Amino acid sequence: MDFASMAKYTPLFVEGLKVTVQISFVAVLIGVVVGLVMALFRLSSIKILSWFANMYIQIIRGTPVLVQLYIIYYGTYPLFGFNIPPYIAAIITFGLNSSAYVAEIIRAGIQAVDYGQMEAGRSLGMPHGMVMRYIIIPQAIKNILPALGNEFVVLIKETSVVSIIGTADLVRQADIIKAATYSHFEPYIIIAIIYIILVIGLSSVMDRIERRLKQSDYR
């Protein structure tokens, strides 16, 4: 084994790390925005909205993310007549994919708030949306944030499949280094370690935030 010869490829590993983190982070952001909308749709009393959100979530959760990636990457040309860069396809795919899971996280977080809270707000004369905004959502956030952190951690690992369409993430960089050096082993050990450090580091940050939230449990 020859890890010393890997040293000169440090910039490639760093570049891959950046891309992996960027894709995961932007995907979570898209996931939160779209997921919040889908969660509210699902909880809506308007039938067509909750039906649509339900379909959306079922389809995304019912198909492999790699298939979704192919459909979005290769589908833009036949559908719209242009290609999109792999990096963008990766972000869109994981953003939408994550939104289905985030929608369920948010829905569960909202439903975990005691229904008596909604009734108390409504009985004071507040409209539904006002109760949501000032009473339900602020309490639901405590249930939602830790699960969102977890979703981010999961994405960091799952996004490794984007290398297949040529996105320059950690795995793709390792592939490139493998091809250049004929070392079939060392590049993957190195990115495995990078993934572990990322995941453990992020998890511990999440734990700390979670503990802070618990501490401030209205005291």
Added chain:
Amino acid sequence: MIIVKDLHKKFDKLHVLKGINQEVKKGEVVVVIGPSGSGKSTYLRCVNLLEQPTRGEIFIDGESLTQPKVNINKIRQKVGMVFQHFNLFPHLTIIDNITLAPMKLRGLSEKRATELAKHLLNKVGLIDKINNYPVQLSGGQKQRIAIARALAMEPEIMLFDEPTSALDPEMVKEVLSVMKDLALEGMTMLVVSHEMGFAKEVGDRILFMDDGLVVEEGTPEKIFNNPTHPRLKEFLSKVL
């Protein structure tokens, strides 16, 4: 003030209210008693449309709640409700619990709302808890705050659904005493309660509900000393 005509409520096939006809006059205190499952809570919850009646009409101040175009939020502002489990907002301080609705709905400035809240906190004897969170309060204190929160909307009617049932015995009195003060001030009240002492002392009229109907009603004197309906007699023999 409240007029209820032929009120029915079904949950799917379960027929819970089977035709309630009632009138509550301004300033009257009506106490609803009856066995578990007889429909007391459902009746109360229909009066502010937390449950949608299946049939019948309800009028508050002459305004029908059951017509399709009713502005339910406006009507609920006139009808305060106190729940068995308090339902305070745990993420807000006591002062914010009380001022949230009047600021958002009645357009009170923060200063005016705070004055109002302080006045109400003095009334329920909890001004020293103004900056606490609900979790720091005892059950009796929470319920007194819940009453203050409802009063902050300056309602014309107050509904109480077993406000002391979730409380330890030593805390029941402090809540009943706040409710009694309220009754003496002339508040129109519809109260579901198992506190027979309170019903006797404060109630102007008692309704006995059984199986979705008001089967007997009258003054506390009549209900407690001269009950006629066999189900009422049976009920009283169990609770007194």
